[in-house]
Amino acid sequence: MTTTSTPTPTQWPVIAKDLGRLAVAPNLLDYDRARADFSWDDERRRLAGLPGGGVNIAFEAVDRHAAGPLAARDALRFVRDDGTVHALTYADLTAETDRFAGLLAALGVRRGERVFSLLGRVPELYVAALGTLKHGAVYCPLFAAFGPDPIRQRMSIGGGAVLITTRTLYRKRIAAQRDALPELRHVLLVDADGAPEPGTLDLADVLAGVRGPVTIAPTGPEDMALLHFTSGTTGRPKGAVHVHDAVTAHSATGRLALDLHPDDVFWCTADPGWVTGTSYGIIAPLVQGVTVVVDQEEMDPERWYRILAAQRVTVWYTAPTALRMLMRAGAERARAHDLSALRYIASVGEPLNPEVVAWGLEAFDLPVHDNWWQTETGGIMISNYPAMDIRPGSMGRPLPGIEAAVVARDDEGAPVEHDGSVALLDDGEVGELALRAGWPSMFRGYLDEEERYHRCFAGGWYLTGDLVRRDADGYFWFVGRGDDVIKSSGHLIGPFEVESALLEHDAVAEAAVIGLPDEVAGELVTAFVEPAAGVEASDALRRELVGFARRRLGAAVAPRRIEFVDALPKTRSGKILRRLLKARELGLPEGDTSTLESGR
Ligand code: ATP
Ligand code: MG
Numbered sequence: 001m002t003t004t005s006t007p008t009p010t011q012w013p014v015i016a017k018d019l020g021r022l023a024v025a026p027n028l029l030d031y032d033r034a035r036a037d038f039s040w041d042d043e044r045r046r047l048a049g050l051p052g053g054g055v056n057i058a059f060e061a062v063d064r065h066a067a068g069p070l071a072a073r074d075a076l077r078f079v080r081d082d083g084t085v086h087a088l089t090y091a092d093l094t095a096e097t098d099r100f101a102g103l104l105a106a107l108g109v110r111r112g113e114r115v116f117s118l119l120g121r122v123p124e125l126y127v128a129a130l131g132t133l134k135h136g137a138v139y140c141p142l143f144a145a146f147g148p149d150p151i152r153q154r155m156s157i158g159g160g161a162v163l164i165t166t167r168t169l170y171r172k173r174i175a176a177q178r179d180a181l182p183e184l185r186h187v188l189l190v191d192a193d194g195a196p197e198p199g200t201l202d203l204a205d206v207l208a209g210v211r212g213p214v215t216i217a218p219t220g221p222e223d224m225a226l227l228h229f230t231s232g233t234t235g236r237p238k239g240a241v242h243v244h245d246a247v248t249a250h251s252a253t254g255r256l257a258l259d260l261h262p263d264d265v266f267w268c269t270a271d272p273g274w275v276t277g278t279s280y281g282i283i284a285p286l287v288q289g290v291t292v293v294v295d296q297e298e299m300d301p302e303r304w305y306r307i308l309a310a311q312r313v314t315v316w317y318t319a320p321t322a323l324r325m326l327m328r329a330g331a332e333r334a335r336a337h338d339l340s341a342l343r344y345i346a347s348v349g350e351p352l353n354p355e356v357v358a359w360g361l362e363a364f365d366l367p368v369h370d371n372w373w374q375t376e377t378g379g380i381m382i383s384n385y386p387a388m389d390i391r392p393g394s395m396g397r398p399l400p401g402i403e404a405a406v407v408a409r410d411d412e413g414a415p416v417e418h419d420g421s422v423a424l425l426d427d428g429e430v431g432e433l434a435l436r437a438g439w440p441s442m443f444r445g446y447l448d449e450e451e452r453y454h455r456c457f458a459g460g461w462y463l464t465g466d467l468v469r470r471d472a473d474g475y476f477w478f479v480g481r482g483d484d485v486i487k488s489s490g491h492l493i494g495p496f497e498v499e500s501a502l503l504e505h506d507a508v509a510e511a512a513v514i515g516l517p518d519e520v521a522g523e524l525v526t527a528f529v530e531p532a533a534g535v536e537a538s539d540a541l542r543r544e545l546v547g548f549a550r551r552r553l554g555a556a557v558a559p560r561r562i563e564f565v566d567a568l569p570k571t572r573s574g575k576i577l578r579r580l581l582k583a584r585e586l587g588l589p590e591g592d593t594s595t596l597e598s599g600r
Helices: 031-036 040-046 057-066 090-106 123-135 148-158 167-180 203-208 246-256 275-287 301-310 320-329 331-335 354-364 450-454 495-503 539-553 578-586
Strands: 074-079 085-089 114-118 138-142 160-165 186-189 224-229 239-243 265-268 291-295 315-318 344-347 368-372 404-407 431-436 461-470 476-481 486-488 491-493 508-518 522-531 561-564
Touching (some): 040 246, 057 246, 057 275, 074 090, 074 123, 085 090, 090 123, 090 203, 114 123, 114 148, 114 167, 123 138, 123 160, 123 275, 138 148, 148 160, 148 167, 148 239, 167 186, 186 203, 224 275, 275 291, 291 301, 301 331, 320 331, 331 354, 344 354, 354 495, 476 495, 486 508, 495 508, 495 539, 508 578, 522 539, 539 561
Parallel strands (some): 074 291, 114 138, 265 291, 522 561
Antiparallel strands (some): 074 085, 461 476, 486 491, 486 522, 508 522
């Protein structure tokens, strides 16, 4: 495989860590020292552990706090459309999750059985997630926007025994396919209002019959806790299995990567149907005893700023796609609000263009801290986190407890191995990002796909499928997904750096870059561009953008062809579906599009 790789397009200045606004302990502000001082066993000792032995995620997230000084603190604050708030304290959440766990017991649900949610950001989702864990059952969230097929597919793979959803979703997406889901014994409706559909139960009604506190299931660290389907960006979604020990990583990363401390007000904008919505929308912040803000509506810049201001959000975790949307609306919109409480912003899900990091400084007087992880890793692995200065455009460096390397791949994309160990690349070379196997939130399997799981590991490393390079200071730079990188005229081109360069042009709102077959070059760099608001797509703009990209990237790397689009196809978790653009261009089948956002 060709190893020439493109240079970083623009050297963006390093942003020094802002000591004034970090809450982190002083010893953690030194990268090397933070790593040296860290061990997973120490982190496990920070957790409470179940009174009778064992570990349970929900106990660490909720009950532990309800028994102490945080009992009366808001654990969850649901912000309604009109700005009013419904809050649950840690004590409330303990009582409610107890009742849900008691209900599962009353329904005869056994430990290890799967409980699915198909809900928006309603309180019942959070109660069900944590109550399920207390009962020792396995929680699996689905996007509420999924159609009937993706729901059936995932529930069949997961063997869902219980589903918690709404009347409308049940009627439209489940009722007709109950026969195809023989393992589904109970459907609980959150809005039955005393009149459940045939074949379902009224959640409020059945909960009313459950009494008293429950004893949390004595789960062990390796007991299955969560089932998360991947975003399906590269193909059919995989069901990643996580265990209760994952809470050790949620705890560490909440503190170290997101700088969470008990007096924080934290807002994670991720949809609860996706792994981020569970790991960081529920577990990690609650383990740290913070107040979690939940926005019950769809994304809208003005509304988001109002929430940040009114809730006095201190730490905010969001995604590049959302930030790019805010950027389009203009920094002055942010500056019109009192966001003085905000002290830390982080992003995940896709590469974060340096342009967006710089815009964060303009809009919030804060940089955006990019971090990288996957459904399979269960928690943040690589991050521009408080212990380090930020390098815009870089994913950051591995967190304490995480060892990362760059593995050589052969022409088929398989790791190069010698005598059972994989070949690691030097700084600057592009290869597959690998993580030393064995961190607590590492997935323990793909449900029903053992062989595929084993193929993810070689020589003691977990292979992530993403291509990166590491610089001399240990920062990792995302190049592209293994399947997305472009080989053109002997160059290995990462779509991310071409997209980032295009995004620097004022006329560009979003861009996606793919390689299309070409007899001469091998692949031709092709860009799909969504023009900024008020900008007309034209041949002149096309020429202008090609010229702009050439000046930034050089002729070998800049796109040869630019197509204007109204919107890019994305997954529901906000990731650009480059494979779909490519399939459409080549007239090939679109593959699994179950996570495609509607209307794209
Ligand atoms: P599938 O595995 O089904 O194709 P997916 O990989 O998109 O879907 P997720 O686990 O939700 O499913 O996403 C993880 C992926 O998202 C990473 O492997 C990486 O490609 C991308 N990603 C996440 N965060 C970042 C980041 N900070 N920078 C670059 N890429 C990121
Ligand atoms: Mg993936």
